[in-house]
Amino acid sequence: MIETTQRRVRQRHTESRAEMTLIVRTIIRALLPVILVFGVYLISYGHLTPGGGFQGGMALVGAVMSFYLAYGYEILRRFPHEELDLAEHIGALAYLVIGLVGLFAGTVFLTNLFNGGTPGSLFSGGFVFLLNLIVGVKVAAGTLLVLLILLAALQKGEPWKRESS
Amino acid sequence: MMRTAVLLLTVLLLLVALVWAFYEAPPLDTPLGGVAEIYNQQTVQEVGATNVISAINFDWRAYDTLGEATILLTAVTGVTAILRHYLHRRRETGVS
Numbered sequence: 001m002i003e004t005t006q007r008r009v010r011q012r013h014t015e016s017r018a019e020m021t022l023i024v025r026t027i028i029r030a031l032l033p034v035i036l037v038f039g040v041y042l043i044s045y046g047h048l049t050p051g052g053g054f055q056g057g058m059a060l061v062g063a064v065m066s067f068y069l070a071y072g073y074e075i076l077r078r079f080p081h082e083e084l085d086l087a088e089h090i091g092a093l094a095y096l097v098i099g100l101v102g103l104f105a106g107t108v109f110l111t112n113l114f115n116g117g118t119p120g121s122l123f124s125g126g127f128v129f130l131l132n133l134i135v136g137v138k139v140a141a142g143t144l145l146v147l148l149i150l151l152a153a154l155q156k157g158e159p160w161k162r163e164s165s
Numbered sequence: 166m167m168r169t170a171v172l173l174l175t176v177l178l179l180l181v182a183l184v185w186a187f188y189e190a191p192p193l194d195t196p197l198g199g200v201a202e203i204y205n206q207q208t209v210q211e212v213g214a215t216n217v218i219s220a221i222n223f224d225w226r227a228y229d230t231l232g233e234a235t236i237l238l239t240a241v242t243g244v245t246a247i248l249r250h251y252l253h254r255r256r257e258t259g260v261s
Contacts, residue, residue, distance in 0.1 A: 047214035125214035
């Protein structure tokens with residue numbers, strides 16, 4: 001009993017220092033939808049306007065990381081490591097599968113099929129659009145997973161345990 | 166003192182190199198030539214994407230991007246393998 005109380009006090013001490021003031025927390029909470037929409041826009045319009053999968057994925061990671069900076073480590077406990085790992089690997093596989101589609105269609109590896117559509121509309125560019133989406137998901141999941149594991153290793157106390165309350 | 170001198174010398178050399186590179190660069194209205202000309206003229210017709218950089222990344226040189234994605238995958242796998250082992254060991258021994 002005494003041990004759990006001591007542990008909780010120590011945990012709260014390490015994490016209260018990471019939490020920012022009310023102003024920062026409110027601004028980050030208000031900006032979160034804007035950053036998320038901007039990241040998704042960068043990914044999905046990567047073949048039309050400046051941006052792309054890598055940049056959009058990093059914007060999505062930046063949204064989560066700004067939330068961590070404002071709220072402390074506690075906010076990161078709800079992100080599942082296994083699903084992010086799975087998304088990363090599925091993204092890498094999907095890139096290869098899309099490359100193989102060109103091979104099965106009778107041309108070379110990673111050929112851009114279906115590159116019709118009027119230039120400038122969202123559904124144009126063929127595989128450029130699809131590969132942007134895949135790389136965006138992959139970069140977001142992979143980088144977020146790396147940062148989550150690094151931050152878990154840096155935490156004092158017991159970062160793997162969820163708060164019961 | 167020594168470090169400051171080395172730092173200043175490096176910055177000075179880089180500055181000279183930068184100015185020299187800009188001085189020696191061809192003027193902006195010279196024709197591109199080579200593969201840059203093909204990218205510039207044929208991307209919109211051939212690929213259908215108006216962002217030429219994205220078209221180069223994911224169509225003309227998609228094979229390079231596959232390598233980039235593999236680098237990221239390898240980095241994530243390495244960090245996961247090493248630090249998950251560390252976290253597991255810390256959980257078992259209870260030493261932080």
